[in-house]
Each structure stands twice: as structure tokens, then as C-alpha cells.
Amino acid sequence: MSVYDFKVKTAGGLTKSLERYKGKVLLIVNTATKCGFTPQLDDLQKLQERYQEEGLQVLAFPSNQFDDQEPLNDGEITEFCALNYGVNFPVFKKIDVRDKGAHPLFTYLTSQQPYAGFNMNHPVSKMLVSIIDDKYPHYMSGDSIKWNFTKFLVDREGNVxxxxxxxxxxxxMEAQIKELLAQKEPVS
Structure with missing residues (x-):
């Protein structure tokens, strides 16, 4: 199994197979427009621009599961990302990324790469952990997504x-992205 086995919905509601990205290095991110981490969209777009010719593709999956930080509808999310951060990578339909209703793609991603902890040197880490412990203590158990802007790097063969x-x-992530991009594209 690989990420190519999953289908997702575009912001416009069309079903697309991730197989269309076969041979690319993917950076899959759960996003939200009203989060303290939303400015990461700017650097995600920079990575997309720097490395798209070499085969990088950023894919964004909005979710409203973390403190209601994604109140916009799908069209509004796409517009917000484009107008405020110049995002031109795909922003898919809003989904759940954890718990019972989690999209199968995110269940798969978290099964392939377990949670290894937050970078506690980040300026907001202590506050984030405090919010999660106070409001959503069950979020910290297991390997599920803990908050917005969890990022998964996928090689050209669909391996997380x-x-x-x-x-x-x-x-x-830039060094690891460059390393994956340097690997030859698999022969179909």
C-alpha cells in the first residue's frame, strides 16, 4: 500500500486519485486558516516554488478539528490561501484528520510515521501543549494528528x-526534500 491508493476530493468536490502524483515527492499537510501556524503557508509556498520543477508537490488538507480554527467553507479556504499567502498548490476539501471520522489517507499517514513529539524549542510549544492538555487531553494519546500543520513527506514511490x-x-524540511528529489524517478 502507498499514498497512491487513496482518493481525495478537491475543494470543488471532484474525486481525484493521489496516483496522479506518482513519481513526485509529496509534502502532505493538514491546514487551517485561523491558526497560529497559518503563516507556515508562506514557507510551504516557497518550497513549492523552489522545487516544483524538480518534482515537489505540496498538498493541503484543511481541517476544523483543532479548536474550530477552520471555519471557512472550501471555496473561501482556497481564496484565503491564494490571496494571503500566494498559495498555488492544491488545497483539497475540508476533512477530518483524526478520530472516528478521519479520512483514510490520514489514518494511513499516521500509521506509517508515528508521533515523535513537538519541538519544545519552538516559541509556542509550551502554550500549544497546555491548550491540548486542558481542552483535548485525548489528542495526545497514540499517533494521531495532534494539531494543525502536521506535515508528512512522501518519496517518489509513495512511501511516507x-x-x-x-x-x-x-x-x-528542505534538506530532506532535496535528498528525496535527488533520488531517481521510479520507472513505471
Missing amino acids: TARYESTAEPLE
Whole structure:
């Protein structure tokens, strides 16, 4: 099994197979427009621009599961991301990324790369952990998504190679992205 086995819905409601990204390095992110981590969209777009010619594709999946930080509808989310952060990578239909209703893609991603903890050197880590412990203590158990802007790096063959939590800045992934891009595209 790989990420290519999953189908997702576009913001416009069309069903698309992730197989269309076969041979690319993917950066899959759960996003929200009203989150303290929303400015990460700017660096995600920078990575997309820097490495798209070499085969990087950022894919955003909005979710409203974390403190209601994604109140917008699908069209509004796409517009917000484009107008405020210049986002031109795909922003898919809003989904659940954890618990019972989690989209199967995110259940798969978290099964492939377990939770390894927040970067406690990040300026908001202590506050984030405090919010989760206070309001959503069950979020911290297991390997499920803990908050918005959890990022998964996928190689050209659809294997999930790394997980970065909300407190990891997108540019921290650049070396690993370049390493994956340097690997030859698989022969079909």
C-alpha cells in the first residue's frame, strides 16, 4: 500500500486519485486558516516554488478539528490561501484528520510515521501543549494528528518517509526534500 491508493476530493468536490502524483515527492499537510501556524503557508509556498520543477508537490488538507480554527467553507479556504499567502498548490476539501471520522489517507499517514513529539524549542510549544492538555487531553494519546500543520513527506514511490509536527517550520524540511528529489524517478 502507498499514498497512491487513496482518493481525495478537491475543494470543488471532484474525486481525484493521489496516483496522479506518482513519481513526485509529496509534502502532505493538514491546514487551517485561523491558526497560529497559518503563516507556515508562506514557507510551504516557497518550497513549492523552489522545487516544483524538480518534482515537489505540496498538498493541503484543511481541517476544523483543532479548536474550530477552520471555519471557512472550501471555496473561501482556497481564496484565503491564494490571496494571503500566494498559495498555488492544491488545497483539497475540508476533512477530518483524526478520530472516528478521519479520512483514510490520514489514518494511513499516521500509521506509517508515528508521533515523535513537538519541538519544545519552538516559541509556542509550551502554550500549544497546555491548550491540548486542558481542552483535548485525548489528542495526545497514540499517533494521531495532534494539531494543525502536521506535515508528512512522501518519496517518489509513495512511501511516507517523515513526519513533522506543527512546531516544525516548513523550511526545516528542505534538506530532506532535496535528498528525496535527488533520488531517481521510479520507472513505471
